[in-house]
Amino acid sequence: MNWLAPDSKFMRAWSNLVDGVWINILMLVTSIPIITIGAALTAGHDACRRSIEGEGKGVTSNYFKSFKTNFIKATLLWLPFLVALIALVWSWIVLQITPLLIIKFALTILWLIGFEWVFALQARFENTVAGTLKNAFIFGISHIAMTVALVIVDAVFVALLAASWFHMPGGLFLLVILGYGTMLMLH
Template structure:
């Protein structure tokens, strides 16, 4: 399947919607074993970073190629982040019953660290999709970008949490949200993130080229 660029905006729009649906389903299916979420996320960013610049080729082929090529590295990064996030989640749960200002401060710290891990994960898988680097280097760069591009980091995390929070607000919304997430929800988040990440990466690459020229 290939996104065909045509002069007809209706056909182009329908083609884009279909590809977004396809990517959404691919990510969900390939993430079902749980431990493959990292590889699936990297594959999604590999394709979506091209989609936002209209550079995409064959969607399904590109997804599975990236899934296979980055499986080991992405899985290790995912497991590292999962363990760290799990420990922070456990700490947050254990301090949920703590009273007073100390308990509130601890919960705020653990919640902030949990969000930090989420932001680092966004950058880590996107970096894996776009650049060659070691696992340690990728995580280090992801942390650096999270802090250096803090407004964008907050925005990506906030959008994700807001969409999920609205979806589970009540039973009526959950009923509506299920088909939304099954068809579009995941791909929309990746599309928004990829728009922001593409600008960040472009700025880094332009800066690097200027240093090389000097």
């Protein structure tokens, strides 16, 4: 098969990359009010899954349909994660107390486990907010290898952002454009 044929692996990968970039742009625009980050992440997960599986009318319509459908539940899921994130960052920066180190590590790991799964589950399944939170931790702990892989992918992206910020600011634009939408395609 010709590598430029529409059904070739190269063209499918290129199409997925372009969809990931577009989903990232949509996520950036709809995340401008911080309160909507949960809905944007949920819509991003749903649009990526549908794009890869070839479902729906198009990436943009899938994204906004999911954003609208999941807005309330995703926002209710995001708010505790936002509060916990602020508290964790504050504790790591301000509370330099050695006996609290184990507690801070444990709470950070729990936050990462929940964060990696909760919005993907909200995008895929219909459940209550409490049920989705519970299932996120169940999935995260029972599929620990996959959770570690997801955290590694996210950590590499954050490390690239930080390195680019300090050492190669010209590459920062490319990383922001590729962004989390492309990482969701990898998830």
